[in-house]
Amino acid sequence: AQKITQTQPGMFVQEKEAVTLDCTYDTSDPSYGLFWYKQPSSGEMIFLIYQGSYDQQNATEGRYSLNFQKARKSANLVISASQLGDSAMYFCAMRPNTGTASKLTFGTGTRLQVTL
Amino acid sequence: GAVVSQHPSWVICKSGTSVKIECRSLDFQATTMFWYRQFPKQSLMLMATSNEGSKATYEQGVEKDKFLINHASLTLSTLTVTSAHPEDSSFYICSARKRGLTDTQYFGPGTRLTVL
Numbered sequence: 001a002q003k004i005t006q007t008q009p010g011m012f013v014q015e016k017e018a019v020t021l022d023c024t025y026d027t028s029d030p031s032y033g034l035f036w037y038k039q040p041s042s043g044e045m046i047f048l049i050y051q052g053s054y055d056q057q058n059a060t061e062g063r064y065s066l067n068f069q070k071a072r073k074s075a076n077l078v079i080s081a082s083q084l085g086d087s088a089m090y091f092c093a094m095r096p097n098t099g100t101a102s103k104l105t106f107g108t109g110t111r112l113q114v115t116l
Numbered sequence: 117g118a119v120v121s122q123h124p125s126w127v128i129c130k131s132g133t134s135v136k137i138e139c140r141s142l143d144f145q146a147t148t149m150f151w152y153r154q155f156p157k158q159s160l161m162l163m164a165t166s167n168e169g170s171k172a173t174y175e176q177g178v179e180k181d182k183f184l185i186n187h188a189s190l191t192l193s194t195l196t197v198t199s200a201h202p203e204d205s206s207f208y209i210c211s212a213r214k215r216g217l218t219d220t221q222y223f224g225p226g227t228r229l230t231v232l
Binding site for chain 2: 033037042044045046047050052091102103104106107109
């Protein structure tokens, strides 16, 4: 079974600053994928970034980067140069690469508030 | 990118009626779609995995006869909430798996169901 832990229920960051959202995971699968999604107040889940367990380099997508530390089982999301539009819920998720179900396991989320 | 639509975005119905929610992948084919339910300020709860051309796989505790899922084509899955009751009121959100290196799930905008 997989488990995702997001210990920060809420975070504040000032506009233009960087912020790190924590995510730790637990799995017995040797191969897996890690995802981050953003959910604004409208409700839609927006895919942000993906990290494969065997990827040698940390994933980056624009202002988003993933600080992947496999030995610590952590996959923290770093948002650089925060914008007001970044205010939203952020969910970390994991999917094993074994089997065909491809089911995602989600964390409880972190609510990010960007302030002026 | 990958776009998933969901219709309707919100619906209000009387207790005892049935409601159908459609989930479409607009620019890719999806042999697998997923249906989630989300309660306020909580994470997503997977209800079922919808497989094109075969029966859906339901998660433990989800009533198959209550939540009917049909995946008739590679771009369309439907969720029908039968004989809806107020406790079925929730935010329902679907996702479609885009096959590829990352097998990312792309989400629809969600449907807010209110049963009176």
